Amino acid sequence: MKTKKILYLLFLSIFTLSGCENTKEKSASKSLFAMDTYMNLQIYGENCEEAIDASVTEINRLDDLLSTGIEISEIAALNKNHGGTLSEDVSKLVAESIEIYRETDGAFDITIYPVMKAWGFTNQEFRVPDDEELSSLLKLVDSSELIYDESKNTLEMPEGFEVDLGGIAKGYTGQRIVNILENYEIESALINLGGNIQVVGYKTDGSKWKVGIEDPEKNGNYLGAMYVTDKAVVTSGGYERYFEKDGITYHHIIDPKTGMPAYNGLKSVTIVCEDGTLADALSTSLFVMGTDKAVSFWKVHSDEFECVLYTNDGRLLVTEGLEDCFESNNKYEIINGR
Ligand code: AMP
Ligand code: MG
Secondary structure: OHHHHHHHHHHHHHHHHHOOOOOOOOEEEEEEEEOOEEEEEEEEOOOHHHHHHHHHHHHHHHHHHHOOOOOOOHHHHHHHOOEEEOOHHHHHHHHHHHHHHHHOOOOOOHHHHHHHHHHOOOOOOOOOOOHHHHHHHHHHOOHHHOEEEOOOOEEEOOOOOOOOOOOOHHHHHHHHHHHHHHHOOOOEEEEEEOOEEEEEEOOOOOOOEEEEEEOOOOOOOEEEEEEEOOEEEEEEEHHHOEEEEOOEEEEOOEOOOOOOEOOOOEEEEEEEEOOHHHHHHHHHHHHHHOHHHHHHHHHHOOOOOEEEEEEOOOOEEEEHHHOOOEEOOOOOEEEOOO
């Protein structure tokens, strides 16, 4: 499948950018396919083998718990039963998703699932729903109608509502792996969960990790790269999952206000911050917002994250906190907080 090939190339190329080929440090690496994407883990340090096994176990555990497509997952059960009692992981994710829904004025909305299904993104049977179908499905898209009880860890949803954690689950998984690596005293690692990157510490030669941002149009080329340490670098873009019909491209990031793929002027959004869960949710959110709202949102939250926006008209916007670590052969503009 085309999308999978692109993702595979993406992780291979990030691997090349950041490899620690000349190290004497003990290392372990693993590639796997989970959460519908190719993943690659590179871990350096004394306990790297145990740490990589524990990380893979965690990825598979979270895949089984969070994937809408896995019939026995907790999310599938919640969707079938209009809610239920939540595990610790799902409870945290639902709480954070609702908070981000509020902060992003509804751009991030996990109740998007009925619309994802209508477009065929859930089973690859792609189709274009008409306006009537979308407007009736949009009645089922509204996270403000979710009744989440933090003290009891329960969620109640109105009839017909279904949730989809696809916009946040990989970021959370990356963050969980970082916590696991800490327990194994790992000080250097590169975790690539299909474009959701988490780096731990420095490369074994003491330099920072170099993480490239893929050029959505040119397979294997980069818009730019940044040198980072202890950060999540998460990219969302319409090019990651899409289909074409009658010459129009329809992608997988949906504007909850219209039920249509979000065509708000952006080709890709990369978020950089410490917290992988936040980075993932915000990459999806800012993509939905579009350029102007994304920049305004960053100005209000500039102490929480940095970002790189790539617009449909070819502008590359980089927020000021990345100025010293970003490099590119392309022209780019620095966005200042004031
Ligand atoms: P990402 O690749 O992180 O941007 O996430 C895209 C995935 O998030 C999609 O495949 C859907 O599962 C889900 N999704 C799509 N649109 C939204 C939205 N507006 N809010 C939250 N999740 C979404
Ligand atoms: Mg996301």
